[in-house]
Amino acid sequence: LQRMGRSGRRGKPPYVACILKDACELLCMVAVIESASRKEVEPLHPHKKPYNVLVQQVLLEIVRKRRTSQSHIRRFVRGLFAFREIKPREIDALLGVLDDFGILVGDGDMLMPGPGAESSFGRSNWKDLFSVIKGGSEFRAVTPDGEMIGTLDARFVAGKNRKSFTLGGKSWTFVKSDDSHELVVVVPGEGEKNEIFWTGGRTGFSPVVCQAVGRILSTGGSMLPLPEPERALISGVIDALPELIPRGICILEKPGKRNYDVTILTFRGRMFNGILASLIRSESDRRLTVSYHDFSVTIKNAGKVGVSSTIYDLLMRLQERRTDSGAKGLRTPGTETWKFASALSPEILREMAFADYYRYPEFLQDFGTVEIFLTDPGGSVPAV
Structure with missing residues (x-):
């Protein structure tokens, strides 16, 4: 979504190219394009407790x-x-x-x-x-003769990559590094193929895109003029799901390896689902194996047939909560998450995390008003 926003400036139509491996990735990309066509953007939330x-x-x-x-x-x-x-x-x-x-x-x-x-x-x-921006330090890259070549990100240097890399249009290889002086010695590379040393983030899709995916599934298709093969792929995902209510939460169960597994479809993003998973673990009267990603929360080996009703009752109890009493299982992020956080006490750090990292009051408000509905047991759940 950010890529389309950058490419669509100065009167140019937005565009994006991607490589998709399955129908679910196609569905996500269609949701991104739909969001861009509606000029939807990621919301900016001013921090309430920016203690750092x-x-x-x-x-x-x-x-x-x-x-x-x-x-x-x-x-x-x-x-x-x-x-x-x-x-x-x-x-x-x-x-x-x-x-x-x-x-x-x-x-x-x-x-x-x-x-x-x-x-x-x-x-x-x-x-x-x-600055309050927490950035990685940089290492100066020099030759054995002392010639300055450029700078390298400290995280790249810490990877101890012994293969060649490109800097200043030329190929180089590590010799040694001096962490105390933030210095790394390099020599010309031997011409082998350069390795890619960057990766994408692991934070998942934003809530804007997740909600767009849920909207496509609940309305029965995309508003985009997709080619027939792509439209058929998305229809296959939709047909595998029960009827969804827009912005609602759907609970399904299906046979697992030993007992029945339960999936809670939320389409609200990884942060929302992570909080919900933590609350489910803390509220349950027995230990549950709970995982989550962008679109859903999954409970493995939840129980015998009909266990989805138990999970439904649990969620209804959680909906009645209006305080953070049930959020003891939420982990406080480490001090490395924010610059200057090392100067905060554990109590102040947790208060800041609840308000501005998890945005827990907003989670309670959203979850407390959402409609939760239960589907027939044994339904098929695609890996979305």
Whole structure:
């Protein structure tokens, strides 16, 4: 969808080329094109608890003033629109954590950069404070004679690739690297075929595309003028499913290897399904094997025939929840997920993750109003 948005600028029609291996990938690509034709875009959600950015702004202000009062920091933060959702007591709690970590030191009501701030962010005249974007460092690539060739991403260097790679239009091979000085020594390659060293993301399709897939399946086909072979492929996927309700959640069961498996079709994206899978595990009175991807949640070996009714009842109980009491199974992402997150306490980090990574309140609102329906047992579930 982003690719079509970039190619469709300046009056040019959007286009995209892709290689598809099966009917489900075709269905996803048709959903992308339909979304682009409706000018749908990924929603931008302002963060409600951007504590990592708050750390950066507090440090910038204190470094700029060299020392300042805690009351000034409160007024400064409250004057920034991005932090309008953060309460004064939460600002004080964060300042207390920074003091505990040695990032700030206090002298009465006055605050100053501490040794923790100097060691973590003070290198190169506080260069790390200039941005909240967490980017990988770069290694300088030089020849044994000291000639500078260019720079390489640190993640590529860490891969210890011994085959040739292209840099500056020429082929090169690694000799050795010096992590402490972010330096890598290279020599001209031997002409072997270069390896591709980039990969795509693993975050799955966006909710916009997932909902477009669900819309195609629930309405019985695509609005695009597809060739007959492609239309037949999509029809085959639609025919394998029960009748779906637009934006609803459908529960199906089918025979598994030992007992019956249950599939919950949501078409809401991997984040939504990951949260739902976690809630199912925590709410169930027995251990369940639950997996998820872009379009569905699957429970393997869920039980005997008719077990989908049990899962339906479980989801109905979850729908009645209006708090995060059932989300204890959600893992807090590591501090490497955000820049400056290492300066946050585990409690503050989890609060930020719930609000802005999982967007759990929005999940509860969406899930609490969605229609859930149960299909006849034994239905066929294609691998979408």
